[in-house]
Amino acid sequence: MVRISDPTRARRLARAILSDVLLYNADAVREGIERDDLFERLRDELEEARAFFRERVDAELARKGNFIDRAIVDVLVCGSRGVRSSIW
């Protein structure tokens, strides 16, 4: 399998994966933001997301880029700014 070595493609992959996490777990994400326990509540889904990303992206690039964490913030957290929460 050819692993992704281009940072732009790695970023797109991370965002697509997290977009799916949001799409498939909309209620859990909302509740996780509301109660500030997003990472516990979505532990399995986020681990699955990281595993899929690691499987597809060059290990060195994945380690340096922190892509999944950035995508979590951009897609899951920033995408839920309308949710009432003590986070903000």
Next chain:
Amino acid sequence: MRPLEEQSHYEVLEIERGASREEVERAYRLGQATYADDSMAAYSVLGPDDLRAARERVELAYEVLSDPIGRERYDAGLAGHPDEAEPEPSEESLLLPLPPESEQAAPVRRRVETGIEGFEDVDDEAEGGTYDGARLRRARLVRGLEIAQIAAVTKINPSYLHCIEDERFDALPAPVYVRGFVTAYARCLGLQAESVALSYMERVQGRRQESRATRGRRA
């Protein structure tokens, strides 16, 4: 009014510089509808080529403004350009650079329609074999595509795409439609559409037969 290609992304989407993500999303959808092939608003004003060019310009604006990091960099570029011209590419670090200029100029729609430009080396697992919903989803993800992007190109309702990936066959319409959806979806991903559809439809038919048999036993 300046031609679309000379307008900033904000002008193209007709939104303020401080527009929220939701406003960007709304403006994008409105732009797509305005420049759709069957748009009444553009009827007799723009030809098919003009409409396509306008949609691509809207796609490009959306691609940049819907990405918080890309937008931040774009705004930073605009700050030094009072006429809101496209910012010059700057030195980028290894982490999260802007897409290369060639990619920025290639709208999502074109990338998707041509089988995902730049993803020719994507390895979707071995060719052939059964295509189920999970495999279609993986094929989409490795191309960095979201359901909404596929829906924008294929015009298939995102909830149906979701059901196809989840194999919730009971929530899908008649098989003839599902075959069309899967074919369009696979073509978008640059897969061998006919064989993917054939493989997927075998699963649909198999599940339907199982359901019928179960109902028959209960009766």
